[in-house]
């Protein structure tokens with residue numbers, strides 16, 4: 256991922272509050288379009304406003320990636336600016352995932368975890384996140400649905416990782432086929448599959464198991480078939496009928512799902 260500095264130049268005489276209203280609408284649209292990730296802040300200069308943000312790719316902020324809402328907000332912002340905003344790429348951020356550059360992807364999978372800030376749509380070939388603006392848009396013209404699912408998933412994973420009062424709630428949401436989070440995630444997979452024409456798998460988390468023996472016999476909770484064991488699949492278990500990925504209970508593997516997936 257890349258750190259960028261976006262500088263804005265408000266017209267003289269425009270109230271700061273009025274300018275900021277249009278500004279927040281624009282940067283909100285950038286985030287909902289997957290052009291930035293939600294770690295940003297603004298710095299007030301003498302006659303400028305600097306917005307620093309993190310982007311999946313070097314050219315993420317280009318206008319050609321704007322959603323309908325971002326394009327509209329950008330036009331509005333230009334009317335209260337002396338000149339066009341300037342983008343400066345500060346540099347690549349160490350130890351963050353590179354965006355997928357594959358020309359063709361055999362499949363995608365939906366995956367995130369409590370520390371993840373990348374796109375949750377991952378390429379099955381290179382296992383790197385696919386920036387959302389490179390995917391066909393949902394009906395509302397943005398990616399709110401995917402980002403909303405990711406936010407809830409990250410929160411559930413945080414509850415699980417904290418091992419406190421919400422641990423089992425978070426775990427159930429991520430591991431139960433019938434949880435609201437799983438249902439929502441699988442609906443998104445189906446919708447994305449229709450738009451891309453590429454299979455989209457959903458990862459069903461698995462940390463606890465009754466025993467190693469029982470784990471070996473465990474079947475797909477969707478159709479009851481035997482899981483296909485596949486080393487090339489980052490999680491290990493796969494069901495093509497249900498478009499599910501899962502793993503042998505991680506407590507028996509001494510592994511962290513986030514490090515296995517990316």
Ligand SMILES: [Zn+2]
Pocket residue numbers: 355356357360378379380381382383
């Ligand atoms: Zn790829």
Ligand SMILES: [Zn+2]
Pocket residue numbers: 475476477478479480494495496497498499
């Ligand atoms: Zn199945």
